[in-house]
Amino acid sequence: MRQCMKIFPLLALVVISLTGTATVKAATGLNPPVKLVWHYYKVTNTCDDAEAYIRYQVEKFYKNDTTIAPKLLRLLYSDCMVNGCDASVLLQGPNSERTAPQNRGLGGFLIIDKIKQVLESRCPGVVSCADILNLATRDAVHMAGAPSYPVFTGRRDGGALSADSVDLPSPSISVEESLAYFNSKGLDVLDMTTLLGAHSMGKTHCNHIVNRLYNFKNTGKPDPTMNTTLVSQLRYLCPPRTQKGQTDPLVYLNPDSGSSNRFSSSYYSRVLSHNAVLGVDQQLLYNEDSKEITQEFAAGFEDFRKSFALAMSRMGSINVLTGKAGEIRRDCRVTNANYGA
16 A cells, blocks of 8 residues: 555555545445436346347447547537536527627537437337447547446436526636635536536637636736747737737647547646646646546556546446436427427
């Protein structure tokens, strides 16, 4: 144990906390979330091969488009972190949750709709959209290099939320504000630092970083914590926003992985060298715990993979609906009351 403590102390503390002797707040284990079940659809004999159907469809999509991994990761985050993992973000409507400014550019809806159609043809009215989203995300990120972590199932689908209900924070907040937000969802500093590592792949719009490039905190200068070479590179891709209706290009969150969309720990190495694209990512260096975790993940990819499995399971259990709560949608885009309308 001493050797484990020396190599990755924060992960060791997570293990020690199971004995009740640790004092830090951290995730304590990959325990089944309350009321969710391992292989729910097989255990209940309602759709034995549901997970295999989902995995097959994800594999088909992934072979043609690796961007589904970061797209599904963001889609799941946007669902679970607002009102819990109830698939409310999948609902369409003129003022629906998915139309909120914070959800601009969300993708992955097409694959979820396709999977739902397949499952409805085989097991009508059985598999929830919330479970499909969680399982499909796990399978997609596994193909991108993440661990194939356990997903407990038995979620049910929630009702519609308005765009105003979306409280996802700005990607420019401080580490204290970021941690407060994750804490409000029942997640801790290890979860936060791990889940932000999803930015190892995918893209973001220039409007999320122009303040860092040109006028950080109204100084008229770039963010001083940002590597000057990165500033120059991103300024070339993201010109100042001076006109209404100006285009808003996309840039890679992690230029090291770029179009490969591979899950890796290079994100943490970029944070340590002040090469993070988003301000919230660079802020990980300004909290003692998140900095130490960042250093450990940069040094050990397997440590990051193991923590990612735990953090995704914990996020996937936020405010889930089970039993008779909610419903099992026939179409992920509409509630059953509006199905066929």
